[in-house]
Amino acid sequence: MRVIGLIAGFALMCSVAAHAETVRIPVQSAAVGHDDVTNQDFVDVKLTSDGQRNLAAFTRDRVGKMIHIRADDVILASPTVMSPIEGGALRLSPGATGFGGMSAQEMVKRLSTGSTIDVSDGK
Incomplete structure (x- = not known):
């Protein structure tokens, strides 16, 4: 009976560990900027105070892990968290393919x- 309990406990631990968590982050504003060095536009996102607190709390336990930042179903960035993200703003670069095929202006x-971005620890 004890072996069955251990197996059930292990299975429960595995299912919890595999479960991705997503937090919704309210956006206060967004603006397009331009990097003269790379000649690329980027998006500066200013978070609401609730968004700032939510993002800091979410990233505090995920240092060293990859997170995914999305608007709707478009992945904006997938950084590895080096330290909790506690500031009130994010700078998002489009990479080689833009923001899911959209320009920085379209993403803004x-x-x-009043919109939100989703931040998750799973794809």
Whole structure:
């Protein structure tokens, strides 16, 4: 009976460990900027105070792990958390393919005041 309990406990631990968590982060504003060195546009996202607290709490326990930042279903960035993200803003670079095929200007329109971004620890 004890072996069955251990197996059940292990299975429960595995299912909890595999469960991804997502937190919704309210956006206060978003703006396009331009990097003259890379000649690329980027998106600066300012978070609400609730968004800032939510992001800091979420990343505090995920140092050393990859997270995924999305707007709708578009992945904006997948950084490895080096330290808790406690600031009130994010700078998002488009990479080689843009923001899911959208320009920085199009992404800013999606991230208008009152929108949210989702941050998760699983794909």
